[in-house]
Amino acid sequence: MTTSKQGTGCPDISVVVPVFNAACHLLATLRTVQQQTFSNWELIAVDDGSTDASADLLAEQARSDSRIRVLRQSNAGVSIARNRGVSACRAPLIAFLDADDLWHPDKLLAHVERHRVDVGMGVSFARVEFLTPAGRATGLVASHPKQPLRPADLLCENPTTTTSNWVLRREVFEAVGGFVEGMSYSEDLEWLLRVACDGRWRIEPIDRVLTYYRTSTGGLSSSLEKMEQGWLRLIGEARRYAPELVEAHFAAAQAVHLRYLTRRSLRLRGDPAQGVDFLVRALRSDAPRLLREPRRTAPTALAVLGRLLVHRARGLLPSPFSSAPLPHAEPPTRPSAVSRPDLPAPLVSVVMPLYNSAATVRASLESVLAQTYPNLEILVVDDGSTDDGPALCRSYDDPRLRIVQQKNRGLAGARNTGIRECCGSIVAFLDSDDLWLPEKIERHVEHLLTRPEVGVSYSCSAFIDAAGQPLGIFQTPALHHITPELILCRNPISNGSCVVLRREVLDGIRFEANLYGTPESYWFDDSFRQSEDIECWIRIALQTRWQIEGIGEALTLYRVTSGGLSANIEKQFASWQRVLDKTATYAPDFIARHGRRARGYQLRYLARRAIQERQPRVGVRLAHQAIATYPRLLLEEPFRTLITLAAGYLGLLLPAFLYSLLERFMMRVTGAMQRLRIGARARRLPDGRSGNGA
Numbered sequence: 001m002t003t004s005k006q007g008t009g010c011p012d013i014s015v016v017v018p019v020f021n022a023a024c025h026l027l028a029t030l031r032t033v034q035q036q037t038f039s040n041w042e043l044i045a046v047d048d049g050s051t052d053a054s055a056d057l058l059a060e061q062a063r064s065d066s067r068i069r070v071l072r073q074s075n076a077g078v079s080i081a082r083n084r085g086v087s088a089c090r091a092p093l094i095a096f097l098d099a100d101d102l103w104h105p106d107k108l109l110a111h112v113e114r115h116r117v118d119v120g121m122g123v124s125f126a127r128v129e130f131l132t133p134a135g136r137a138t139g140l141v142a143s144h145p146k147q148p149l150r151p152a153d154l155l156c157e158n159p160t161t162t163t164s165n166w167v168l169r170r171e172v173f174e175a176v177g178g179f180v181e182g183m184s185y186s187e188d189l190e191w192l193l194r195v196a197c198d199g200r201w202r203i204e205p206i207d208r209v210l211t212y213y214r215t216s217t218g219g220l221s222s223s224l225e226k227m228e229q230g231w232l233r234l235i236g237e238a239r240r241y242a243p244e245l246v247e248a249h250f251a252a253a254q255a256v257h258l259r260y261l262t263r264r265s266l267r268l269r270g271d272p273a274q275g276v277d278f279l280v281r282a283l284r285s286d287a288p289r290l291l292r293e294p295r296r297t298a299p300t301a302l303a304v305l306g307r308l309l310v311h312r313a314r315g316l317l318p319s320p321f322s323s324a325p326l327p328h329a330e331p332p333t334r335p336s337a338v339s340r341p342d343l344p345a346p347l348v349s350v351v352m353p354l355y356n357s358a359a360t361v362r363a364s365l366e367s368v369l370a371q372t373y374p375n376l377e378i379l380v381v382d383d384g385s386t387d388d389g390p391a392l393c394r395s396y397d398d399p400r401l402r403i404v405q406q407k408n409r410g411l412a413g414a415r416n417t418g419i420r421e422c423c424g425s426i427v428a429f430l431d432s433d434d435l436w437l438p439e440k441i442e443r444h445v446e447h448l449l450t451r452p453e454v455g456v457s458y459s460c461s462a463f464i465d466a467a468g469q470p471l472g473i474f475q476t477p478a479l480h481h482i483t484p485e486l487i488l489c490r491n492p493i494s495n496g497s498c499v500v501l502r503r504e505v506l507d508g509i510r511f512e513a514n515l516y517g518t519p520e521s522y523w524f525d526d527s528f529r530q531s532e533d534i535e536c537w538i539r540i541a542l543q544t545r546w547q548i549e550g551i552g553e554a555l556t557l558y559r560v561t562s563g564g565l566s567a568n569i570e571k572q573f574a575s576w577q578r579v580l581d582k583t584a585t586y587a588p589d590f591i592a593r594h595g596r597r598a599r600g601y602q603l604r605y606l607a608r609r610a611i612q613e614r615q616p617r618v619g620v621r622l623a624h625q626a627i628a629t630y631p632r633l634l635l636e637e638p639f640r641t642l643i644t645l646a647a648g649y650l651g652l653l654l655p656a657f658l659y660s661l662l663e664r665f666m667m668r669v670t671g672a673m674q675r676l677r678i679g680a681r682a683r684r685l686p687d688g689r690s691g692n693g694a
Contacts, residue, residue, distance in 0.1 A: 011042040011067070012112055013093040013167070016085035018046050018078050022099035023053040025214065028135065030061050030068070032102040038109035043068045044085045049075030054099075079179035079187045082163070086178065092170050101164040102131070102212040110206055111167035122172040122201020123192065125160040126210035133215060141209060149203040151196040151242060152249050154189050155235070156256035160203075163188045165211040172201050180237060185223070185230025190237050197242050215267065224261055224274065231257050232480060250481075251636070252289040258282035259290060262300050266307065275304035288635055346449075348426045348441055348500070350378045351418030353411050357432035358389040360559065363468060367435040367557075369398060373442040376400050379418045380432075384408030389432070409516075412524035412532035415496075419523050425503050434497035435464070435557035443551055444500035455505040455546025456537070458498045459555035466561050472668065475558065479550035484541040485594045487534065488583075489601045493548070496533045498556040508544040509536070525582070530575035535582060542587050569606055569618060576602050600630025607644050616651025623648055 015033055019026065033043055045058050047070060055072070062068045071084060086094060093115055095108065111124050128142040142161045145153065153159055160166060176194045179187045196203060235253075238246050259282045265275035279301060282290060290297040350368050354361055361380075368378055378398075382390045382405045393403055404421055406414070415429060426448060428441060440459065447457045461475040477492035486492060493499060506523045513519070515526050524532045541548060580598065584591040603626035611619035623645050627633055633641045651659055 009040075011091040012038075012040045013042075013095055013108055014086075014089035014091040014170075015041055015043040015095045015097055015108075016046070016082055016089065017043060017097050017099055018048055018081035018085065019050060019054050019058065019099045020048040020075065020078075020081075021050045021052045021054060023050075023057055025100035025135070026054055026057050027061075029097065029099050029101060033097065034065065035105055036103070036108045037105050038112055041067060041108060042090060044088050045070050046081040046085045047072045048077070048081040049073065077182065077184050079181050079183050083178035083181070086170075086173055089170065093167055094170055094173060095167045096163040098162065098164045100214045101162065102135070102214070103164075104208075104210045104212070107210040108167075110208065110210060114204075114206060115167065115169065118204075120202055121204050122195055123166055123168040123203040124206055125165045125167075125203070126206040126208055128161040128165055128211045128213050129209050131212050131214045135214060137212070138215075142213075144207065145205055146207070147205075149192070149196055151193060151245050152253075154193040154196055155238070155246070155249050155253035157260045158186075158189050158192075160188075160192065162211065162213050164213065169201070175200070180233075183230060183233055185227045186234040187230070189231075190234045193234070193238055194241065197245070224264060224278075227264070228257075228261060235481070251286040254481075255282045255286035255289050258285065259297060259300055262304055266300075266303050272304060272307040272310075276308055279304055283639075284637075287637070287639055346375065346426050346445065347424040348373065348376050348428055348445065349418070349422030349424030349503075350376055350428045350430060350441075351415055351422060352378065352380045352430050352432055353383055353414030353418070354380050354385055354389050354393065354432045355383040355408065355411075355414070356385050356387045356389060358385075358387040358392060360433040360468075361389045362392050364430060364432050364435060365393060365396065365401075367438075368430060369396070369401075370438050371436065371441045372439050373445055376441065377402065377422065377424060379404055379421055381406065381414040381418045381421075383410070383414040409526055410529045410532075411496075412528055413526045415524050415532075416520075416522050416526060419506060420521065422503075426500060427503055427506065428500040429496045431495075431497045433559045433561075434495070435468070435559075436497075437555045437557070440555040441500065443553060443555060447549070447551055448500070448502060451547075451549065453547050454549045455544065456493075456499065456501040456540060456548040457551060458493045458500070458548075459551045459553055461494055461498050461556040461558040462554040463560050464557045466559065468557075468559070470557075471560065474554050477550060479552055482541070482548040482550075484538055484587075484590060485597075487537050487541050487548075488579075488594055488598045491534050491537070492550065493533070493537050495556070495558050497558060499533075502546070505540055505544060505546050508546070509539045528575065528578065530572060531579050534576075535579045538579065538583055542583070542590065569610060569622070573602065573606060597630050597632070600626045600633050602626075603629060604633060604641060604644055607648065611644070611647050611651055614651070616648045620645070620648035620652065 017029070022029075030043070030045075033041065045062075045068065047055050047058060049072075055070075058068075058070045062070050069088070071088060073081070073084060082096060093112060095111070097103065107126070110126070114124050115121060127144045130138045130140045130142070132138060143159075145159050149159060172195060176191070176198055179191050183190065192203060195201060235246060235250065258278045262275045262278040262282065265272075265278060352361075352364065352368070357364075365378070365380070368376070378401045380390075380393045380401065380403045382393075382403060384407050390403060390405070393401070402421070404417060406417055409417070411431075418429075419427060426445065428444070430436060443459070444457045448454060460477065463471040463473050463475070465471055475494045475498075477490070477494055478486065479492075482492055510521050510523055513522055513526075515522075524536050528535060537548070540546065577599075580591055580595050584595075603622050607619045607622035607626060609619075610616075610622060623641075627641065647663075650662065654662070
C-alpha cells in the first residue's frame, strides 16, 4: 500500500489526544504521530485546562503542521476531552493517543490496512510494550488475547491495556455513544464492553507491538483506590444494559481485577499491606478462578507476600503476631466531616436493648458515653429485666440517657420500642453485651454525610470473650457492592451492634401490625426471636433504593459467649428458614434463585459454630449437609469449606489438648491476616479514597 500525501483531501484517520499538564512528554508523543509511515491523518489535541506549558507547545505544533488542530476547554476529565475530540473528527477511522504514550512508525498503516480489508471489525488493537517513566524500553510486553474479545473478557482487566492502542470506526462510536462523563478510571473498559454487548462489530487483535505505554509511579498509591472505585462504576453501568452478564461473571471479574491491583501495588513499592489486602480480597471473591491461572496468580502472591516479609524484617511494619492493639486508623490529615462548619451535626439516637445483662451493660453503656461524637441521645430499652441491669443504668447522671421499660418482647421488640421513642435522624443499635470504640459514631456520621446515597453504614468487628478480653480475630466482611443475595447468603453486616443507619431507611420498611392488642408501627419483625436482623436487612435491600456500605475499621467489639449451641442448632436453622419463608411472600423469584445457595452457606456457618463450641460431630454432620444442599460450595469457596470439614474431623480424631494447640495456632494466623487487612482498609475513607490526604 502506498501512503497518502500529507494534507491532501479528507483524512483517512483522526487521532484524538487529550492533554492535561503533559508538557514534559507532549513533544515526543506528537513526534511519534508525525513520523508515521501513513501520513494522511489529522490530529485533534484537546487541551483539558492545562496550567503548564502544554497549551503553548500545542499552539506551536499546530502552526508548523496543518494536520494538527487544538481545542481548549476548562478541566473536565479525560472522558469529556475524548468525546469532544471525536466530535471534531472528519475521518471514518479514529485513534486515541494519551499525551505521554508513543507509537511504532507503522502503527496507523497496520490498523488502516486491517480495517480496509475487514469491514466487520469495529475496533482493532495491537500488542503493547511498557516503557519506563523516562521513556526507555523495558522489553516487557503485555499479555495479548489471540481471539476477538467477548463481553466477559471486558469485566476484569483491560485486554487492550490502553486507549492509545485502539483504532475504531467512527460509526461504532456514534452508535454506542461516547465515554461516560465523570469516569476517569475503567472508562475505556466500559466503552469496549458496550461495543461487545452491542454485537454488531468485532473487537480484534493485531499480533504485533505497535504501542508503547509509559508507566508512572507518581500518585499510584491514591489512584489504586480510585481505580477500584472506577471498576465498581463500570459494573454499575454494565448492570443497566447487561445484568445477566454481570450476575454470571461478577465474582470472577472482581477476583481478576483485584489481582491486577495487587500487581500495580507492587510497582509502587509502598505499603505492602495494601497489596496483601487486594490479594486476600481477590482470593475471597473467586479463588478457583485465580488458581486456574497459576502462572499469573502464584508470582503475584509470592511477590506481595515477599515484600511484606522484607518490610517486617526491616521493622517498617509491626509483626502480625504482636499484641499491639488493633489499628483503627487516625491519619492526621483525614478530613472530619462532622467538624466541618458547612455540614450539620445530626442527632444520633443510640438504641440499647437490655435484658438481664447486669454483668455487661455497664461497660456497654460507658462505651457509648465515651463517644467522640457528642450529639447523642441514648435509649436503654429495659425488656422486662429481672436483674440489676436497669438500676445500674439509672445510676448514670447524663441528660442524654433515657430508660424505657416494657414487658419482655425480645430483641426485635426492644429495638422497635427504641425506634418509636427516638428523635434522631440517624439511628444506631448496640446490644447490651457488646462495646464500641470511642470514634465509632463519628466515623459513621462522617460516612453518611459524605455518601448521601448510602443509607446503612456498618463496620468490621473484633471478637472479645465473655470477660471482655480480645480473642485476636475479627469479622472482615465485604464492604461494597452489597446485594440482597450477598446479605441472604453471607450477611456482611454480621451483627446488629455494628449498624448505623438513616431514620429515612427505617421509614421505608415500616409496617403496621396488631401483635399486642393495639396497632403499632414495626421495623424489625417482633415475631422473630432469632435472625430478626438479617430479615430486616434483606427487606431494606429489596424494598428500598438505599445503598448498604461498610467501613473498613473494626469499630465494634462483639462478645462471643458459649454454651447451649448444640441444643439450639435446630432452633437457629428453623428461625433462619423463617427468613426465607417470609421473604418468599414478597420476593418469590429472589428466593427461587438464591434460596438453595443460601441454605448451603447457612449450614456451613452453623457447622463452624458447632465446631467452635467443641461439638465436632454436629459440625461434621452440618458441613456434609451444607455440601449436599449446595455442592458448588466446593467451587465457590473451597478453602473455607474444606477447612470447616478438616476442623470437624480433626476435632473428632485428635486428643483435646492437641486440638486446642492447633486451634490456637490457626486463630493466631487468621487474626494476623485479618489485622493486616483491617490495617490496609483503615487507611481509606468510607468512599474508597485514601486516608492519607491523597
